[in-house]
Amino acid sequence: MASLRLYALVSLLLLLQAPVLNAHSAHPPPDAATVLTRGKRFSTLIKLLSAANLVPAANSLSTNTSGAGVTIFAPTDAAFAKIPAAVLNNLTQAQTTQILLLHVVAKYYDDATLPNPVPTLSTGKSLNIVKKQKKLFVSSGKVTTRLNCPLYQKFPLSVYAIADVLLP
Structure with a gap:
């Protein structure tokens, strides 16, 4: 009798979890371009990412x-x-690509797990994460800017809006 109750309880728990499992598979995570487009303040970044393929x-x-x-x-x-338009327009595709890759880390991090330094996809480049008065800043060495509230933060994607372009 006790084993029948245990079986019924386990079956019930599995049934209750089934909608949750199905909900996750029915809604895949949004891609980076979708998140940036929904953010409505990133058309230049999207244009540059597209141009650099x-x-x-x-x-x-x-x-x-x-x-x-x-x-x-x-x-x-x-x-x-x-950044003056003349400077942006005169960057080579390789320079543009390296600047863009400096803004991308090939690992999901949230506010609590950002390491210092954090390696980027830009060859040999890392960013420094600095905490000042309970605020987070990211620095390339040439440019330091505050990390604003995440635009999106759910594994596997974390997107922080920043007010300055990081330069190598």
Whole structure:
């Protein structure tokens, strides 16, 4: 009799969890481009990612739930507006790609787990994470900017809006 009750209890628990499991599989995580587009302040970043053919790679990293995930420090349109258009327009594709990759970390981190330093996808480059008065800042060495509230933060994707473009 006791084993029948245990079986019934286990069966009930499995049935109660089934909708949760189905809900996760029915709604895959959003890709990086979708999150940035919904953020409405990242059209320059999306344009540059597209021109450098980095959107497919960013989307792949951001939706792979069996991988390490990805963290993106996303400069807003206002951040790019601080850089003179002549400078942005005269960057080579290789320079643009390295600047963009400096903003991407091939691992999911949230506020509590960001290491210092954090390696980026830009060859040999890391970013420093600094905590001042309970606020987080990210620094490339040349540029330091505050990490604002995450635009999106759920494994496998973490996106922080930043007010400055990080430069190598």
